Amino acid sequence: MTANGRERREPVFGRPEPDHQHDESALNIGLSRQDRAGGEMARPVSRRSSTNDSKKPLKKTSKPRRAKKPRKRRSILGRMFYTLFVLGLWCLLGVAGVVAYYASQLPPIDQLTVPRRPPNIAILAADGSLITNRGETGGREVSIKELPSYVPKAFVAIEDRRFYSHFGIDPMGLGRAVISNVSGGLRQGASTLTQQLAKNLFLTPERTASRKIQEAILALWLERKYTKDQILELYLNRVYFGAGAFGVEAAARRYYNKPAKELTLSEAAVIAGLVQAPSRLAPNRNPKGAQGRATIVLKYMRELGFINQAQADAALANPAKLNRAGSNDSANYAADFVMDVLDDFIGEFDQDIIVQTSIDLRMQRAAAKAVTETLTAKGAQFNVSQAALVSITPEGALKALVGGKSYEESQYNRATTGRRQPGSAFKPFVYLTAMEYGMTPATVIEDGPVNYRGWSPQNYSRRYSGPVQLRDALAFSLNTIAAKLIIEVGPRNVIKTAQRLGINSPLEPVPSLALGVSDVSLMEMTSAYAAFANGGFGVIPYVIETVKSAANGKLLYQRPPTSGKLGRVMSPENQAEMIDMMHNSFAIGSSRNASVPGWDLAGKTGTTQAYKDAWMMGFSSTLVTGVWMGNDTGELTKRLTGSGLPAEIWKKYMTDALATQTPKPLIGAGWQPNGNTSPSFFGTGGGDVPPQGMPQQAPRQQRQDRNFFERLFGVD
Template identity: 55%
Template sequence: MALGRRNKAARREPKFDVEGPKRELRVDPEDRIPISDEDMPRTKTRARKKPASNGKASAPDAAPAKAPRKGGSGGGRRRSLPGRLVYWGLVLCLWGVIGLVGLFAWVGAHLPPIQSLEVPKRPPSIQIAGTDGRILAVRGDSGVSAKVKELPKYVPQAFIAIEDRRFYEHYGIDPIGIARAAVANILRRGVSQGGSTLTQQLAKNLFLTQERTFSRKLQEVVLALWLEQKFSKTEILDLYLNRVYFGAGAYGVEAAAQRYFGKHAREMSLSEAAMLAGLVRSPSRLAPTRNPNGAQRRAQVVLAAMANSGFINDKTAATAIAQPAHALKQTSNGSINYVADWIMDVLDDLVGRVDDDIVVETSIDPAMQLYAEQAITEELTAKGEKFGVEQGALIAMTPDGAVRAMIGGKSYAESQFNRAVAAKRQPGSSFKPFVYLTALERGLTPDTIREDKPISVRGWKPENYTREYYGPVTLTQALAMSLNTVSVRLTLEFGPTAVTRTAHRLGIASKLEPNASIALGTSEVSLLEMASAFAPFANNGMAISPHVIESIRGRNGKVRYRRRPQSFGQTIEPRYVGMMNTMLQETLQIGTGRKAELGGRPAAGKTGTSQDFRDGWFVGYTAQLVAGVWLGNDDSSPTKKMTGGGLPAEIWARFMKNAHRNTPVASLPGLHGGFYLPYPNQQNEAPGMVQNDRPVPPGSIPGRSASVATPARNDGMDSWLLDRLLGPRR
């Protein structure tokens, strides 16, 4: 119906027949407003139906649109599977690039500004010299370097072949090398190869820590790219070869060549260069001084890699493999490194931060250091298993505290823990001299009588080693035999606090528990403290402070520190020094310290054995040298009944005999002809005479205070000797 005709007809309102049947509401075709061609989309013309006279729709003017395909969108052409993969691959790559850029931006934000980065200055060289001026050890950088242009070509080639064969082809990171390492690690189900380039390793050595985290690895990559932009390949090789660590304290190829082969880097053979290149992966495990077979096998791998890279031919590689490198035989176990570590600990207190090369002149006598090392290592190797003891320590110093030798353990390569300085153990009966000095300073004498009989202290019943008692004995005899009951009685008589104060006054710095058991050496102390505390007996009563550094100077000779003579005053009156030396020398002459006797040279000392034979001690001295020996196990497990009068005394004697070569014999302070000098209040108290109205026990040697020493456990005193010295047991 035409629009005009419809408008002239009467208006018809829709009727809703509520009561009649329900009808479907729809717009009548005649009431639809037609859409003109101008309103149709220009890309397509919609087909329009014209009403037929019989009310049926006429055929469309155009063919109807095809039904959309399954899986399609809006009837568009379906994209093939490869096309979709390419499409989404590109999308993922785009997001990956965006994420990578963001990640590097984050890493860069946590680095110092690149423009402010500089290759750090070479660490200062700290050379440690002995009394003869010879360099004993080096800490920090060795101070020697080698230029690539001065080295044989095969030296840098060895490192490139095994660590970064595409060194000249990448720009700091090697994606091919990373992929190759990843595949190898997956196939071997472990980390068998690394993907770090030489430049990355240099970045880590120069700027970063050794921690293994993802963020540090990313920082390493950024810094490697920066290094490649700033330096040439030759400069990077120079930096790398002079900063990489080769073990045994050697940094740089020049220091390593001298350390392992005793020659300059420019003089190394092909097999020696290959061995050094092989150390980079694991310098401690593959060090040729420690694992020569492992080092040689790794060198063979390096030579094969050089041949595969075209640096050498197969024949040259085979020749080098047939003639492997050998490290110099070490003349020591590296014990001087215990001294070097101790020096590094105190260096900052003397000169502050060290930024330039310095030479530290010490009080260490190289000959004595070697004697001490040999005594500890050889005796433990020969007898350690027999006595169930694995570790030992020795320290020797002059009576004024200058340390001449220090051994912190059986082998520095196996353990760097310094047992002479840092370990604290129960000294056992070697602590008793402080008990007896306390008694002497309060009026007793070496010949004063005290009763050796059972004692109980609040339920604690200390016993002698033999579980036998000898009745009245002199203090000299009691100390020589380490009679525990007498030591406890003296401690209770004058008070545990008085004993601890005496020990602290003489040089013990550790905390001491002021109780009755302090009489038996139950509080833990270090070997350094014990040797220091015995020093006043050797120097006529002067307090000392142990020291090892004499002076420090720069490479230009300028003195930065020089130790001045120090006086800490008199800590023991000379008369008491004479009494103590009279008592303590008996231990070596006829007591449990007989194995420490020095063949006519005046010496004194004390044995010590802690509970359950866990620690064995001998601390003694002459007029020229004070030395202490400790033996035990790091886990404090009991030994096989090792006593201080056994192996520790033997080691002490062996060292002291060698240390006193060409040294004149000298008497101990306060003694004259083997006896302590009498003082006005002692004129009638000669050894071997009646003391305090009580006779000296029968069997004692006239004219001297005969004694046989034992530690807290008597140190294995022979019964026949006790009978001879003390007479019948009570």
């Protein structure tokens, strides 16, 4: 009951009970079967419908469902197949994802290109024969068409026998390797030649799963982009064969001293076998291991039908033999010199080039032989371990260069890089300066004590000979005379003379410079002596004649005819005077032990204080040669003088080098001052030691000579 007197009526859900208080229009909101999910949507109830209608049974609107038959359960085999299929599908998706991930770490495929092979520098001798290859590869790039057919087939046989049938990856080889490795048999790799090439071209050498995946991806790309022969050619030119050799050409040159196109079957088998372990199997280190691997290569080649049994038997009966006898180890010093100066002529380059040099291999071998044999036979006796030799033409063309006893043991070039005191070999620059100040070879100076501001040089014999002509003073390397000359003309003027002739090393402007106390290189000294030999013209030593492209022969550089010439550096008269005095050194003086029968020669020996360094400098009309001997550590020798072993090496080399040439007189030889040049014979003597009992010399012939002598004689 509400406050206004009306009765409260609570809402009733469901079918209403019969009640007289309810009219027939009451709304029936109960849920019928049709209202439930899946049933028909309930029709709106007519207001005229009586409550009794709800009691009527509902009319069926659909047929009763048929009972479902029970499903058949899969067999165990079927369930296993289904499970494996699902797992395989997921694995495939996983692998695809991993591959896609590592592929994304590579450069875009459409931008991928094979990197250029580092350029090779083929260094040739004057006659066109190969001295050596330089660059990162050690040999030029070769075409597969240049090679005997068994060379590439040897690599296919030992590294990838299904090379011509797979698509970059070899599933059969992979399965075989897995089985062999798991079963504990001989461990095998599964990389195809294409995969190995991909690794060499694009990837780092570490062994990781990610690298192998990238290797496979790149192998597929290579197979799509290149033919099989192109891939094999790239491989043969990029693979490493040990001993610094990249590519089959470099390997052939390194181990057999021949081009790859001349390899025999047995040699090709050895080289193909190196790929597995180039450092361990290199024939110069492990000849038995290399031959054992070559035997396997030949076996596989026979199995695949690449060679017949007769060929295999012949190769096994005649195994490859290491051959480097024709190669010149010492010529690598010359090759180093070429590489040092090459940039000055052609700058940077990105292609294989051929450098023609002035080196004469016959002379080069003669030089190396003279140095090696002399050091081996007598080095220990004189406690000397190293020597260097430079030989050029009077015009400056380098013919032979030896930078040490053995290039394999030491690549330090003592001829071009090393700088040592030249000793008395420096004296010709002092004497030339004196000639330019008006003296002549006949000028007489007193060989006596010298004391200049505390400096008191002595002769080798520590004795004095009285008045001496300059030609004889130089021949017997009298220190006192050289000291008096430099004091008179001035050290700075002597430096100017030496620099004018080609000495570039810093020189100290001190009187002791006359005795060769400033360090110079053997190359500098030899080029400076060339000015005496060629009539008075300065030269810059050169070794490069031409540079060409290896691909098409295009000329990249050619030495101009005037290249290296510095012009006249001394007058013809002064040059002739120096020839007169320096020839006297071979006739009766310290260079006499280096004389070559039939040839007019001139030069000067040199020995430094305490026998630390010994030199022999000299020339004929066609060759200028310098020799240095000493120890890298600066250790003193056992009384080694320039007239000893250096003169011996010089003579051995020059005798061989001049053997094919016709003797010619020296330029300027026969000069006679004032029409009177009576030679003065000092008796016997040798080395830097003056002979005893020298007779009085000819009287002074020029007033300026007399005044010069008087000034020097007064020096205490």
